[in-house]
Amino acid sequence: MLAVVPEHRTPATWGDYFAWKFMRFCRWGMDFCTGMKGEQKVDKANPTTATHSIKPLTESQWMIRFLFLESIAGVPGMVAGMLRHLHSLRRLKRDNGWIETLLEESYNERMHLLTFMKMCEPGWFMKLMILGAQGVYFNGMVLSYLISPKITHRFVGYLEEEAVHTYTMAIKQIDDGHLPKCTGTCPEGKRTMRDLIMYIRADEACHRGVNHTLSNLDQKEDPNPFVSDYKGDRVPPTTRAQGSGL
Template sequence: MLHQTGFEGIALNSHREPADLRDRIALRTVKFMRVFADTFFRKRYGHRAVVLETVAAVPGMVGGMLQHLRALRLIRDDEGWIRELLDEADNERMHLMTFIKIAKPSRLERAIILLAQGIFFNLYFLLYLISPKTAHRVVGYLEEEAVISYTQYLAEVESGRTENVAAPKVAIDYWGLPQTARLSDVIIVVRADEAGHRDKNHGFADALSS
């Protein structure tokens, strides 16, 4: 399972330089999305996590479904892509379940969640049909931004500007954290997950380029 990956050897500041026009479009799209997140949430990182994890759980499910259908059409082995993508979607869902307990989103934020998921699902579905490579590159860049956001969130907690509350039980059970775990411990394991998704999706995009 993805969430059991160790933290050693994970490069938190890794960035994949765009190699072609599609990569540049993917990066600029993600940077454009980042502007909206920064404007709306600013330093409310817990609430930002709730909305963004709702969106982040979409690509793995869409990619897994379309890879499944492609494997059936071509009558070929999927080489582990389906399970990897579905595991990623489930992992992101657990991120959401965790931060809902921490941030307790308002009705407005829950409405934004519904709207963001509906728009992003349809756009990503179309993108994956047209260009799976670009779709995975978009996710790779999204995860790069997620790592940055969680690093900033961790700094807020460690500085004392955000209370280092107790980790919710769902997080303790999922990641096998000690019963004394705090929010900072949760952010660290979630950030490691996102770095793993970043590298995996850039790897998928590279494989589709070859």
């Protein structure tokens, strides 16, 4: 967990470039809706590598961002897993192990949300924002995955890059003493808020690598390289899937 740092995969194709720019547009929308002011934003030239902002956010601002981020982060894995499941049924073919990993990612993101819910109960306006965002995001992800799973996984990889960046900023602000309410233990009394964020950041870094790697593969034929057992006569595509995909 200590070794996790913000990373950025430079767009290599027009699809990568579109996914990256669209993700940055979504980030702008999130900043606008959650009230992040200009002096609280990081260097636009290095959006996923800067680890501080000029003006620290408050604990309530961080919690709003965490809740909003995790409420939509659990959507892509569920959408992709659902569509691949239906695709497998229609084609009467195996899925090569992708569905499990995608659903596991979605479940993991939901656990992040439920953990933060133990610390903060959002108001009615925040709940309406989440409801609206989920409706738009879910339908958009369904359409996107039907058109191009490769670009969609790249988009999610860039989204997870931003998540790692966000949690890295939060950890630094805790270490710098700007978030005194986050220095105590979590509700169960075993870990600190900083420990929790480090655990979650490590999960997001894993999702980042998984989605970038899945985007590199043949969406119909390549097996999932993140499962331990392979069935059939195909072998994992170690050349294209090697490493984190970054």
